[in-house]
Amino acid sequence: xxxxxxxxxxxxxxxxxxxxxxxxxxxxxxxxxxxxxxxxxxxxxxxxxxxxxxxxxxxxxxxxxxxxxxxxxxxxxxxxxxxxxxxxxxxxxxxxxxxxxxxxxxxxxxxxxxxxxxxxxxxxxxxxxxxxxxxxxxxxxxxxxxxxxxxxxxxxxxxxxxxxxxxxxxxxxxxxxxxxxxxxxxxxxxxxxxxxxxxxxxxxxxxxxxxxxxxxxxxxxxxxxxxxxxxxxxxxxxxxxxxxxxxxxxxxxxxxxxxxxxxxxxxxxxxxxxxxxxxxxxxxxxxxxxxxxxxxxxxxxxxxxxxxxxxxxxxxxxxxxxxxxxxxxxxxxxxxxxxxxxxxxxxxxxxxxxxxxxxxxxxxxxxxxxxxxxxxxxxxxxxxxxxxxxxxxxxxxxxxxxxxxxxxxxxxxxxxxxxxxxxxxxxxxxxxxxxxxxxxxxxxxxxxxxxxxxxxxxxxxxxxxxxxxxxxxxxxxxxxxxxxxxxxxxxxxxxxxxxxxxxxxxxxxxxxxxxxxxxxxxxx
Ligand code: FAD
Ligand code: SIN
Numbered sequence: 001x002x003x004x005x006x007x008x009x010x011x012x013x014x015x016x017x018x019x020x021x022x023x024x025x026x027x028x029x030x031x032x033x034x035x036x037x038x039x040x041x042x043x044x045x046x047x048x049x050x051x052x053x054x055x056x057x058x059x060x061x062x063x064x065x066x067x068x069x070x071x072x073x074x075x076x077x078x079x080x081x082x083x084x085x086x087x088x089x090x091x092x093x094x095x096x097x098x099x100x101x102x103x104x105x106x107x108x109x110x111x112x113x114x115x116x117x118x119x120x121x122x123x124x125x126x127x128x129x130x131x132x133x134x135x136x137x138x139x140x141x142x143x144x145x146x147x148x149x150x151x152x153x154x155x156x157x158x159x160x161x162x163x164x165x166x167x168x169x170x171x172x173x174x175x176x177x178x179x180x181x182x183x184x185x186x187x188x189x190x191x192x193x194x195x196x197x198x199x200x201x202x203x204x205x206x207x208x209x210x211x212x213x214x215x216x217x218x219x220x221x222x223x224x225x226x227x228x229x230x231x232x233x234x235x236x237x238x239x240x241x242x243x244x245x246x247x248x249x250x251x252x253x254x255x256x257x258x259x260x261x262x263x264x265x266x267x268x269x270x271x272x273x274x275x276x277x278x279x280x281x282x283x284x285x286x287x288x289x290x291x292x293x294x295x296x297x298x299x300x301x302x303x304x305x306x307x308x309x310x311x312x313x314x315x316x317x318x319x320x321x322x323x324x325x326x327x328x329x330x331x332x333x334x335x336x337x338x339x340x341x342x343x344x345x346x347x348x349x350x351x352x353x354x355x356x357x358x359x360x361x362x363x364x365x366x367x368x369x370x371x372x373x374x375x376x377x378x379x380x381x382x383x384x385x386x387x388x389x390x391x392x393x394x395x396x397x398x399x400x401x402x403x404x405x406x407x408x409x410x411x412x413x414x415x416x417x418x419x420x421x422x423x424x425x426x427x428x429x430x431x432x433x434x435x436x437x438x439x440x441x442x443x444x445x446x447x448x449x450x451x452x453x454x455x456x457x458x459x460x461x462x463x464x465x466x467x468x469x470x471x472x473x474x475x476x477x478x479x480x481x482x483x484x485x486x487x488x489x490x491x492x493x494x495x496x497x498x499x500x501x502x503x504x505x506x507x508x509x510x511x512x513x514x515x516x517x518x519x520x521x522x523x524x
Pocket of ligand 1: 008009010011012013014032033034035037039040041042043045046048078150151153194195196205206209213214247254342344364365366379380381382383384386480
């Protein structure tokens with residue numbers, strides 16, 4: 001299909017970009033699976049913005065830089081923080097029913113924030129945002145929404161019928177999940193808004209499709225990526241034998257929840273950080289990891305049962321109900337929790353307009369490294385990043401519209417040398433293997449030896465997966481496996497390059513922090 005702009009991803013970043021473009025041009029939005037399958041719909045806590053009387057932009061900027069251990073780009077942090085109130089305003093106009101208090105919004109407090117700053121819709125903010133954006137996009141005559149499309153690779157000058165090595169991006173090849181056919185979708189500009197790579201880890205709060213597709217596609221096409229070693233682990237994912245990735249929002253700690261060692265019955269955060277349960281995520285996740293390892297525990301407890309039951313039910317209705325269905329009453333009992341991968345801080349390098357290294361290619365949201373998060377994302381800053389950079393990318397595309405040439409003739413997808421797979425077991429085996437060694441060797445606490453072991457396995461798997469990819473027709477599983485492996489490779493290579501412990505990258509071999517913060521930039 002041909003459109004003016006191709007947007008890959010229908011989460012907060014993709015749909016914000018589409019809606020900001022659509023009054024001026026025709027936008028095609030492609031999504032893997034359903035339109036609500038990304039992380040956006042799963043977000044619980046909310047969106048950070050300076051809205052409280054005593055709060056200031058300077059405080060939000062400082063909190064973001066402190067959480068990010070100084071690796072953030074100050075210019076980006078200022079750019080995003082100062083645009084947060086208007087981003088919330090736009091969502092209100094789209095009908096997002098934020099909780100209110102008096103004349104203003106009710107704000108939650110979360111770890112690393114020096115003020116109450118989190119605008120929220122109870123404990124299911126992401127679903128409300130996702131619904132409002134989909135509703136607005138469906139109603140816009142200039143937006144075509146096409147779910148069920150697994151993008152395989154970017155279309156660049158190499159795919160032009162008259163070959164060019166320019167690196168100019170013209171859209172994507174995408175597998176139609178229903179027909180099994182791969183089609184070219186072509187436009188003057190392309191926006192990647194494909195979310196993170198969390199599923200590279202065995203335990204993750206992210207949805208199944210978070211396989212780093214956009215990051216891997218951009219890398220293969222020639223764009224640089226940065227800070228991929230900065231993988232955020234959320235301290236409090238539910239520990240349950242069947243429900244593996246249910247998040248217990250940070251707001252539970254923000255509203256007074258305590259972390260307790262189930263063996264000693266004691267609150268343990270006082271031993272680790274003076275900010276207690278509201279220290280930044282990396283600190284709390286490492287403290288939990290340390291208690292689990294020291295005492296041989298399966299989990300620790302998160303307890304908010306000392307608060308009135310009505311308060312807990314009112315603030316956390318969805319979590320309360322979900323836990324009740326699993327036999328846990330959080331108004332009376334502690335919740336068993338463990339850390340799990342949660343957010344990909346690194347990604348495709350972009351500037352303040354969402355532009356990547358490749359002409360015609362933009363990136364926004366979790367797949368991008370805009371400089372906002374540095375070495376550790378401050379809670380609830382990422383939906384905000386999606387909203388600000390989705391708009392910024394759209395504004396830049398419109399500003400440059402006259403300079404964007406019409407797409408040339410593009411080669412159709414070539415399937416002449418592949419056949420249907422007869423060994424799908426290889427995909428499952430490799431997928432499981434990657435996620436397991438990434439969890440064990442490239443997790444919360446790292447060593448060079450373990451990273452090297454992971455690198456060795458990745459090297460072997462590359463040959464196997466590329467061989468498979470070269471011989472068989474693509475399926476969504478195969479596309480995801482290839483991207484998962486590429487993402488794992490970028491994470492491990494970045495981690496091996498950082499010879500210090502900063503933010504989310506903590507290694508026993510280099511426990512000190514360097515005087516000067518430095519991005520880990522990988523060049524294809
Ligand atoms: P996503 O919303 O993840 O969307 C990605 C889109 O890309 C999807 O439509 C997907 O189908 C599509 N896609 C991916 N690959 C392909 C492909 N190959 N072909 C076609 N389409 C593709 N952040 C906050 O700020 N506040 C919170 O309270 C919060 N809570 C969270 C709770 C959970 C459980 C999780 C997992 C994350 C949370 N986050 C939160 C993080 C935040 O939700 C995400 O960072 C953000 O939603 C990412 O939005 P996005 O638009 O970049 O990507
Ligand atoms: C949470 O609700 O704890 C998640 C917030 C975030 O990831 O920003």
